[in-house]
Amino acid sequence: MAERSGPWPKRSLIGTLTEQEREELLKLGTKVEFPHKAALVRQGDPDNGALYILLDGYTKVTVDTADGNQTVLAIRSRGDLVGEFALLDGGPRTATVTAINTVVAIRIGRSAVNAYLADHPDAHAKVTASLLAKMRTSTERRVEARAWGARERIARLLCELVEQYGEPGDDGVVIALPLSQFELGGLAGAGEATTERVLNEFRHAGMIRTSWRRITVLDAAKLRGLWRGY
Template sequence: MSALDRSILDAVPAFAALTGKEIDIVLAQARSLRYPKGTTVFEQGGAADSFFVLLHGHLQVVKLTPAGQQVVIRYVVPGEMFGIAVQIGRQSYPATAQAVMDSLALVWPSSAWPTLVARCPALAESALHIVGTRLDEAHVRVVELATEEVERRVAHALLRLLKQAGRKVDDGIEVAFPITREDVAQMTGTTLHTVSRILSRWEARGLVESERQRIVVRDPHGLFAIAETAKA
Protein backbone atom coordinates (compact mmCIF):
# COMPACT_ATOMS: atom_id res chain seq x y z
CA MET A 1 0.00 0.00 0.00
CA SER A 2 1.36 3.45 -0.89
CA ALA A 3 2.31 5.82 1.92
CA LEU A 4 -0.38 8.23 3.09
CA ASP A 5 0.30 11.93 2.54
CA ARG A 6 0.81 13.75 5.85
CA SER A 7 -1.33 16.67 4.57
CA ILE A 8 -4.47 14.59 5.21
CA LEU A 9 -3.94 15.22 8.93
CA ASP A 10 -3.65 19.00 8.61
CA ALA A 11 -7.23 19.49 9.81
CA VAL A 12 -7.04 16.93 12.64
CA PRO A 13 -6.63 18.68 16.03
CA ALA A 14 -5.42 15.49 17.74
CA PHE A 15 -2.24 15.60 15.65
CA ALA A 16 -1.65 19.36 15.64
CA ALA A 17 1.23 19.20 18.13
CA LEU A 18 3.12 16.45 16.28
CA THR A 19 6.21 17.13 14.19
CA GLY A 20 6.38 16.10 10.55
CA LYS A 21 8.48 13.09 11.49
CA GLU A 22 6.01 12.04 14.17
CA ILE A 23 3.11 12.34 11.74
CA ASP A 24 4.96 10.05 9.35
CA ILE A 25 5.34 7.54 12.19
CA VAL A 26 1.62 7.74 12.95
CA LEU A 27 0.57 7.41 9.31
CA ALA A 28 2.84 4.41 8.77
CA GLN A 29 0.51 2.44 11.09
CA ALA A 30 -2.74 3.65 9.46
CA ARG A 31 -4.92 2.50 6.63
CA SER A 32 -7.84 4.30 5.00
CA LEU A 33 -11.29 2.71 4.84
CA ARG A 34 -14.54 3.83 3.23
CA TYR A 35 -17.85 3.40 5.01
CA PRO A 36 -20.92 3.71 2.76
CA LYS A 37 -24.02 5.33 4.23
CA GLY A 38 -25.65 2.96 6.73
CA THR A 39 -22.47 1.01 7.44
CA THR A 40 -21.62 0.13 11.04
CA VAL A 41 -18.07 1.16 11.88
CA PHE A 42 -18.06 -0.63 15.24
CA GLU A 43 -20.69 -2.06 17.56
CA GLN A 44 -21.47 -1.55 21.22
CA GLY A 45 -19.83 -4.33 23.20
CA GLY A 46 -17.55 -5.31 20.32
CA ALA A 47 -13.83 -5.76 20.88
CA ALA A 48 -12.10 -2.37 20.74
CA ASP A 49 -9.50 -3.50 18.25
CA SER A 50 -9.20 -0.21 16.31
CA PHE A 51 -9.32 3.57 16.71
CA PHE A 52 -10.08 6.10 14.00
CA VAL A 53 -9.91 9.59 12.56
CA LEU A 54 -12.79 10.69 10.35
CA LEU A 55 -11.58 12.37 7.16
CA HIS A 56 -14.87 12.79 5.31
CA GLY A 57 -18.56 12.27 6.00
CA HIS A 58 -20.44 12.06 9.31
CA LEU A 59 -21.09 9.30 11.84
CA GLN A 60 -23.82 8.85 14.41
CA VAL A 61 -22.86 7.32 17.77
CA VAL A 62 -25.72 5.51 19.50
CA LYS A 63 -26.06 3.51 22.69
CA LEU A 64 -28.61 0.83 23.48
CA THR A 65 -29.84 0.92 27.08
CA PRO A 66 -30.52 -2.27 29.10
CA ALA A 67 -34.23 -1.62 28.50
CA GLY A 68 -33.66 -1.67 24.74
CA GLN A 69 -34.00 2.08 24.16
CA GLN A 70 -31.66 3.63 21.59
CA VAL A 71 -30.01 6.92 22.57
CA VAL A 72 -28.09 9.17 20.17
CA ILE A 73 -24.93 10.07 22.07
CA ARG A 74 -23.22 12.36 19.57
CA TYR A 75 -22.21 12.88 15.97
CA VAL A 76 -18.66 12.58 14.64
CA VAL A 77 -17.50 15.20 12.13
CA PRO A 78 -14.43 15.30 9.86
CA GLY A 79 -11.19 15.84 11.76
CA GLU A 80 -12.31 14.00 14.90
CA MET A 81 -10.55 11.06 16.51
CA PHE A 82 -13.11 8.50 17.67
CA GLY A 83 -13.40 4.91 18.87
CA ILE A 84 -10.79 5.69 21.52
CA ALA A 85 -11.87 2.97 23.95
CA VAL A 86 -8.34 1.59 24.32
CA GLN A 87 -7.02 5.02 25.27
CA ILE A 88 -9.23 5.06 28.36
CA GLY A 89 -8.53 1.46 29.31
CA ARG A 90 -11.62 -0.18 27.82
CA GLN A 91 -11.51 -3.51 26.02
CA SER A 92 -14.86 -3.02 24.25
CA TYR A 93 -16.67 -0.16 22.56
CA PRO A 94 -19.26 1.52 24.82
CA ALA A 95 -21.51 2.50 21.89
CA THR A 96 -22.15 1.86 18.19
CA ALA A 97 -20.90 4.15 15.39
CA GLN A 98 -22.75 4.23 12.07
CA ALA A 99 -22.15 6.23 8.90
CA VAL A 100 -25.06 8.60 8.23
CA MET A 101 -23.54 9.44 4.84
CA ASP A 102 -20.71 8.02 2.74
CA SER A 103 -17.61 8.44 4.92
CA LEU A 104 -13.85 7.94 4.87
CA ALA A 105 -11.68 7.28 7.90
CA LEU A 106 -8.14 6.46 8.87
CA VAL A 107 -7.94 3.32 10.99
CA TRP A 108 -5.22 2.16 13.39
CA PRO A 109 -5.03 -1.13 15.29
CA SER A 110 -5.47 -0.54 19.01
CA SER A 111 -2.35 -2.63 19.58
CA ALA A 112 -0.33 0.18 17.96
CA TRP A 113 -1.33 2.78 20.56
CA PRO A 114 1.38 2.08 23.20
CA THR A 115 4.14 2.28 20.57
CA LEU A 116 2.70 5.43 19.01
CA VAL A 117 2.45 7.17 22.39
CA ALA A 118 6.01 6.14 23.26
CA ARG A 119 7.34 7.60 20.01
CA CYS A 120 4.91 10.56 19.84
CA PRO A 121 4.17 11.63 23.46
CA ALA A 122 1.92 14.51 22.39
CA LEU A 123 -0.66 11.93 21.31
CA ALA A 124 -1.36 11.01 24.93
CA GLU A 125 -2.13 14.64 25.79
CA SER A 126 -4.40 14.90 22.75
CA ALA A 127 -6.33 11.79 23.76
CA LEU A 128 -6.73 13.16 27.30
CA HIS A 129 -8.06 16.43 25.90
CA ILE A 130 -10.59 14.55 23.73
CA VAL A 131 -11.81 12.51 26.68
CA GLY A 132 -12.11 15.66 28.83
CA THR A 133 -14.06 17.52 26.17
CA ARG A 134 -16.52 14.66 25.71
CA LEU A 135 -16.94 14.33 29.47
CA ASP A 136 -17.80 18.03 29.63
CA GLU A 137 -20.36 17.52 26.83
CA ALA A 138 -21.89 14.62 28.73
CA HIS A 139 -22.16 16.70 31.92
CA VAL A 140 -23.95 19.47 30.03
CA ARG A 141 -26.48 17.02 28.63
CA VAL A 142 -27.08 15.43 32.03
CA VAL A 143 -27.83 18.85 33.53
CA GLU A 144 -30.17 19.67 30.64
CA LEU A 145 -32.05 16.40 31.04
CA ALA A 146 -32.38 16.93 34.78
CA THR A 147 -33.34 20.61 34.85
CA GLU A 148 -34.70 21.85 31.52
CA GLU A 149 -38.08 21.54 29.86
CA VAL A 150 -38.17 19.67 26.56
CA GLU A 151 -38.42 22.72 24.29
CA ARG A 152 -35.20 24.17 25.67
CA ARG A 153 -33.44 20.80 25.38
CA VAL A 154 -34.41 20.52 21.72
CA ALA A 155 -33.24 24.10 21.06
CA HIS A 156 -29.89 23.42 22.72
CA ALA A 157 -29.46 20.19 20.74
CA LEU A 158 -30.07 21.92 17.40
CA LEU A 159 -27.74 24.79 18.28
CA ARG A 160 -24.99 22.31 19.15
CA LEU A 161 -25.49 20.57 15.82
CA LEU A 162 -25.22 23.89 13.99
CA LYS A 163 -22.01 24.72 15.83
CA GLN A 164 -20.56 21.30 15.10
CA ALA A 165 -21.77 20.79 11.52
CA GLY A 166 -23.81 23.72 10.28
CA ARG A 167 -23.55 25.04 6.73
CA LYS A 168 -25.13 28.15 5.24
CA VAL A 169 -27.90 27.66 2.70
CA ASP A 170 -30.25 30.14 1.05
CA ASP A 171 -32.91 29.88 3.74
CA GLY A 172 -30.72 29.62 6.86
CA ILE A 173 -28.21 27.21 8.39
CA GLU A 174 -28.58 23.52 7.62
CA VAL A 175 -27.37 20.58 9.67
CA ALA A 176 -24.81 19.18 7.22
CA PHE A 177 -25.84 15.54 7.42
CA PRO A 178 -29.09 13.57 7.28
CA ILE A 179 -30.97 13.87 10.56
CA THR A 180 -34.54 12.92 11.44
CA ARG A 181 -36.98 14.03 14.10
CA GLU A 182 -36.51 10.61 15.71
CA ASP A 183 -32.76 11.32 15.97
CA VAL A 184 -33.51 14.61 17.74
CA ALA A 185 -35.88 12.80 20.10
CA GLN A 186 -33.18 10.27 20.97
CA MET A 187 -30.67 13.07 21.58
CA THR A 188 -32.95 14.93 23.98
CA GLY A 189 -34.57 12.15 25.97
CA THR A 190 -38.09 12.67 24.70
CA THR A 191 -40.58 11.18 22.25
CA LEU A 192 -40.93 11.53 18.49
CA HIS A 193 -44.43 12.95 19.04
CA THR A 194 -43.09 15.70 21.30
CA VAL A 195 -40.25 16.66 18.95
CA SER A 196 -42.64 16.71 15.98
CA ARG A 197 -45.02 18.98 17.88
CA ILE A 198 -42.20 21.36 18.87
CA LEU A 199 -40.69 21.53 15.39
CA SER A 200 -44.10 22.05 13.78
CA ARG A 201 -44.73 24.97 16.15
CA TRP A 202 -41.31 26.42 15.35
CA GLU A 203 -41.95 26.02 11.63
CA ALA A 204 -45.15 28.05 11.97
CA ARG A 205 -43.09 30.80 13.62
CA GLY A 206 -40.47 30.71 10.87
CA LEU A 207 -37.69 29.45 13.17
CA VAL A 208 -36.91 26.16 11.45
CA GLU A 209 -37.71 24.07 8.41
CA SER A 210 -37.67 20.29 8.70
CA GLU A 211 -38.14 17.53 6.19
CA ARG A 212 -37.73 13.76 6.42
CA GLN A 213 -33.96 13.79 6.90
CA ARG A 214 -33.16 17.50 6.84
CA ILE A 215 -33.31 20.32 9.36
CA VAL A 216 -32.64 23.98 8.52
CA VAL A 217 -32.60 26.64 11.22
CA ARG A 218 -33.98 29.79 9.60
CA ASP A 219 -33.71 32.01 12.67
CA PRO A 220 -30.72 31.01 14.86
CA HIS A 221 -31.20 34.04 17.12
CA GLY A 222 -34.80 33.07 17.77
CA LEU A 223 -33.75 29.52 18.58
CA PHE A 224 -31.03 30.82 20.91
CA ALA A 225 -33.63 32.91 22.75
CA ILE A 226 -35.71 29.76 23.37
CA ALA A 227 -32.64 27.81 24.55
CA GLU A 228 -31.50 30.48 27.01
CA THR A 229 -34.79 31.81 28.34
CA ALA A 230 -36.33 29.87 31.22
CA LYS A 231 -40.10 29.78 31.30
CA ALA A 232 -42.08 30.24 34.45
Protein backbone atom coordinates in the same frame (compact mmCIF):
# COMPACT_ATOMS: atom_id res chain seq x y z
CA MET B 1 -15.88 8.27 -2.77
CA ALA B 2 -13.58 11.30 -2.98
CA GLU B 3 -12.80 12.35 0.55
CA ARG B 4 -13.10 15.91 1.68
CA SER B 5 -10.03 18.11 1.68
CA GLY B 6 -9.22 21.46 3.20
CA PRO B 7 -8.72 22.55 6.82
CA TRP B 8 -9.58 20.14 9.61
CA PRO B 9 -12.38 21.30 11.92
CA LYS B 10 -10.75 23.13 14.84
CA ARG B 11 -13.07 21.45 17.34
CA SER B 12 -11.91 17.96 16.23
CA LEU B 13 -9.04 16.05 17.79
CA ILE B 14 -7.10 15.96 14.52
CA GLY B 15 -7.67 19.70 14.15
CA THR B 16 -5.85 20.33 17.44
CA LEU B 17 -2.68 18.48 16.40
CA THR B 18 0.29 20.17 14.79
CA GLU B 19 0.89 19.41 11.12
CA GLN B 20 3.76 17.06 11.99
CA GLU B 21 1.75 15.25 14.71
CA ARG B 22 -1.16 14.86 12.33
CA GLU B 23 0.90 13.56 9.41
CA GLU B 24 2.74 11.02 11.56
CA LEU B 25 -0.49 9.73 13.09
CA LEU B 26 -2.43 9.42 9.83
CA LYS B 27 0.30 7.47 8.06
CA LEU B 28 0.20 4.77 10.76
CA GLY B 29 -3.10 3.32 9.56
CA THR B 30 -4.99 1.94 6.60
CA LYS B 31 -7.74 3.79 4.75
CA VAL B 32 -11.13 2.07 4.94
CA GLU B 33 -14.63 2.94 3.70
CA PHE B 34 -18.02 2.20 5.26
CA PRO B 35 -21.31 2.46 3.36
CA HIS B 36 -24.44 4.07 4.80
CA LYS B 37 -25.76 2.15 7.85
CA ALA B 38 -22.58 0.07 8.26
CA ALA B 39 -21.27 -0.27 11.83
CA LEU B 40 -17.68 0.75 12.51
CA VAL B 41 -17.90 -0.74 16.02
CA ARG B 42 -20.72 -2.46 17.92
CA GLN B 43 -21.72 -2.07 21.56
CA GLY B 44 -20.60 -5.03 23.67
CA ASP B 45 -18.15 -6.44 21.14
CA PRO B 46 -14.67 -7.20 22.46
CA ASP B 47 -12.01 -4.68 21.57
CA ASN B 48 -10.50 -5.58 18.21
CA GLY B 49 -7.44 -3.45 18.86
CA ALA B 50 -8.25 -0.60 16.51
CA LEU B 51 -9.54 2.95 16.47
CA TYR B 52 -10.72 5.03 13.55
CA ILE B 53 -9.96 8.59 12.49
CA LEU B 54 -12.79 9.96 10.36
CA LEU B 55 -11.65 11.60 7.12
CA ASP B 56 -15.09 12.19 5.61
CA GLY B 57 -18.74 11.45 6.28
CA TYR B 58 -20.80 11.34 9.47
CA THR B 59 -21.43 8.69 12.09
CA LYS B 60 -23.90 8.42 14.96
CA VAL B 61 -22.98 6.99 18.36
CA THR B 62 -25.81 4.96 19.92
CA VAL B 63 -26.37 2.73 22.94
CA ASP B 64 -28.97 0.03 23.45
CA THR B 65 -30.74 0.33 26.80
CA ALA B 66 -31.98 -2.45 29.07
CA ASP B 67 -35.58 -1.92 27.94
CA GLY B 68 -34.67 -2.58 24.32
CA ASN B 69 -34.64 1.03 23.15
CA GLN B 70 -31.82 2.83 21.40
CA THR B 71 -30.47 6.25 22.38
CA VAL B 72 -28.38 8.52 20.15
CA LEU B 73 -25.49 9.94 22.17
CA ALA B 74 -23.44 11.93 19.69
CA ILE B 75 -22.48 12.66 16.10
CA ARG B 76 -18.89 12.24 14.95
CA SER B 77 -17.43 13.62 11.73
CA ARG B 78 -14.21 14.64 9.97
CA GLY B 79 -11.24 14.75 12.34
CA ASP B 80 -12.94 12.87 15.19
CA LEU B 81 -11.74 9.63 16.78
CA VAL B 82 -14.01 6.60 17.02
CA GLY B 83 -13.39 3.58 19.24
CA GLU B 84 -10.66 5.05 21.40
CA PHE B 85 -12.29 4.19 24.75
CA ALA B 86 -12.07 0.42 24.26
CA LEU B 87 -8.66 0.75 22.62
CA LEU B 88 -7.17 2.58 25.58
CA ASP B 89 -8.72 0.53 28.41
CA GLY B 90 -9.04 -2.85 26.70
CA GLY B 91 -12.71 -3.23 27.66
CA PRO B 92 -15.65 -4.09 25.39
CA ARG B 93 -17.11 -1.48 23.08
CA THR B 94 -19.34 0.87 25.06
CA ALA B 95 -21.47 2.01 22.11
CA THR B 96 -22.30 1.32 18.49
CA VAL B 97 -20.96 3.72 15.86
CA THR B 98 -22.86 3.67 12.57
CA ALA B 99 -22.24 5.48 9.29
CA ILE B 100 -25.11 7.82 8.38
CA ASN B 101 -23.71 8.34 4.90
CA THR B 102 -20.58 6.97 3.22
CA VAL B 103 -17.70 7.25 5.69
CA VAL B 104 -13.98 7.25 4.90
CA ALA B 105 -11.64 6.63 7.81
CA ILE B 106 -8.14 5.62 8.81
CA ARG B 107 -7.96 2.41 10.87
CA ILE B 108 -5.02 2.28 13.29
CA GLY B 109 -4.07 -0.66 15.51
CA ARG B 110 -3.43 -0.53 19.24
CA SER B 111 0.34 -1.11 19.18
CA ALA B 112 0.84 1.69 16.65
CA VAL B 113 -1.36 4.08 18.65
CA ASN B 114 0.39 3.28 21.93
CA ALA B 115 3.83 3.76 20.38
CA TYR B 116 2.74 7.04 18.82
CA LEU B 117 1.36 8.39 22.10
CA ALA B 118 4.52 7.38 23.96
CA ASP B 119 6.66 9.24 21.43
CA HIS B 120 4.39 12.32 21.28
CA PRO B 121 3.52 13.52 24.80
CA ASP B 122 1.85 16.70 23.52
CA ALA B 123 -0.41 14.68 21.24
CA HIS B 124 -1.12 12.28 24.12
CA ALA B 125 -2.31 15.24 26.21
CA LYS B 126 -4.59 16.35 23.36
CA VAL B 127 -6.12 12.86 23.09
CA THR B 128 -6.73 12.89 26.85
CA ALA B 129 -8.34 16.33 26.59
CA SER B 130 -10.57 15.05 23.76
CA LEU B 131 -11.73 12.12 25.90
CA LEU B 132 -12.47 14.41 28.83
CA ALA B 133 -14.44 16.77 26.57
CA LYS B 134 -16.63 13.85 25.45
CA MET B 135 -17.23 12.86 29.07
CA ARG B 136 -18.00 16.47 30.02
CA THR B 137 -20.54 16.77 27.20
CA SER B 138 -22.22 13.54 28.33
CA THR B 139 -22.49 14.87 31.89
CA GLU B 140 -23.91 18.20 30.69
CA ARG B 141 -26.54 16.38 28.65
CA ARG B 142 -27.70 14.44 31.72
CA VAL B 143 -27.92 17.63 33.78
CA GLU B 144 -29.88 19.42 31.05
CA ALA B 145 -32.31 16.50 30.78
CA ARG B 146 -33.28 17.08 34.42
CA ALA B 147 -33.17 20.87 34.48
CA TRP B 148 -34.57 21.91 31.09
CA GLY B 149 -37.69 21.13 29.11
CA ALA B 150 -37.58 19.48 25.69
CA ARG B 151 -38.18 22.82 23.96
CA GLU B 152 -35.05 24.36 25.47
CA ARG B 153 -32.93 21.25 24.90
CA ILE B 154 -33.89 20.99 21.23
CA ALA B 155 -33.30 24.73 20.70
CA ARG B 156 -29.82 24.45 22.19
CA LEU B 157 -29.04 21.34 20.16
CA LEU B 158 -30.02 23.08 16.92
CA CYS B 159 -27.75 26.01 17.80
CA GLU B 160 -24.86 23.61 18.48
CA LEU B 161 -25.44 21.80 15.19
CA VAL B 162 -25.44 25.14 13.35
CA GLU B 163 -22.06 26.00 14.89
CA GLN B 164 -20.53 22.61 14.16
CA TYR B 165 -22.11 21.57 10.86
CA GLY B 166 -23.90 24.62 9.48
CA GLU B 167 -23.58 25.54 5.81
CA PRO B 168 -24.87 28.82 4.31
CA GLY B 169 -28.20 28.51 2.51
CA ASP B 170 -30.30 30.93 0.47
CA ASP B 171 -32.17 32.27 3.50
CA GLY B 172 -30.59 30.64 6.52
CA VAL B 173 -28.07 28.05 7.70
CA VAL B 174 -28.48 24.44 6.61
CA ILE B 175 -27.54 21.78 9.15
CA ALA B 176 -25.62 19.44 6.88
CA LEU B 177 -26.49 16.24 8.74
CA PRO B 178 -28.91 13.60 7.40
CA LEU B 179 -30.66 13.06 10.76
CA SER B 180 -34.15 11.72 11.33
CA GLN B 181 -36.44 13.26 13.96
CA PHE B 182 -35.84 10.17 16.12
CA GLU B 183 -32.07 10.69 15.93
CA LEU B 184 -32.38 14.42 16.58
CA GLY B 185 -34.61 13.77 19.57
CA GLY B 186 -32.18 11.21 20.93
CA LEU B 187 -29.39 13.78 20.89
CA ALA B 188 -31.62 16.19 22.81
CA GLY B 189 -32.98 13.56 25.19
CA ALA B 190 -36.52 13.86 23.84
CA GLY B 191 -38.95 11.32 22.40
CA GLU B 192 -39.82 11.29 18.72
CA ALA B 193 -43.38 12.60 19.24
CA THR B 194 -42.13 15.41 21.48
CA THR B 195 -39.41 16.29 18.97
CA GLU B 196 -41.98 16.45 16.17
CA ARG B 197 -44.21 18.74 18.26
CA VAL B 198 -41.34 21.10 19.16
CA LEU B 199 -40.02 21.27 15.60
CA ASN B 200 -43.52 22.05 14.38
CA GLU B 201 -43.69 24.90 16.91
CA PHE B 202 -40.34 26.23 15.69
CA ARG B 203 -41.54 26.03 12.08
CA HIS B 204 -44.69 28.03 12.81
CA ALA B 205 -42.60 30.62 14.65
CA GLY B 206 -40.42 31.07 11.56
CA MET B 207 -37.24 29.83 13.26
CA ILE B 208 -36.62 26.77 11.08
CA ARG B 209 -37.67 25.07 7.86
CA THR B 210 -37.64 21.30 7.58
CA SER B 211 -37.70 18.71 4.83
CA TRP B 212 -36.72 15.05 4.77
CA ARG B 213 -33.60 14.70 6.95
CA ARG B 214 -32.79 18.38 6.46
CA ILE B 215 -33.21 21.40 8.72
CA THR B 216 -32.56 25.00 7.75
CA VAL B 217 -32.25 27.42 10.66
CA LEU B 218 -33.83 30.73 9.66
CA ASP B 219 -33.48 32.61 12.96
CA ALA B 220 -30.66 31.34 15.17
CA ALA B 221 -31.00 34.36 17.50
CA LYS B 222 -34.54 33.34 18.47
CA LEU B 223 -33.41 29.77 19.09
CA ARG B 224 -30.58 30.96 21.32
CA GLY B 225 -33.02 33.11 23.23
CA LEU B 226 -35.16 30.08 24.07
CA TRP B 227 -32.48 28.27 26.03
CA ARG B 228 -30.56 31.30 27.25
CA GLY B 229 -33.71 32.81 28.73
CA TYR B 230 -34.01 36.12 26.85
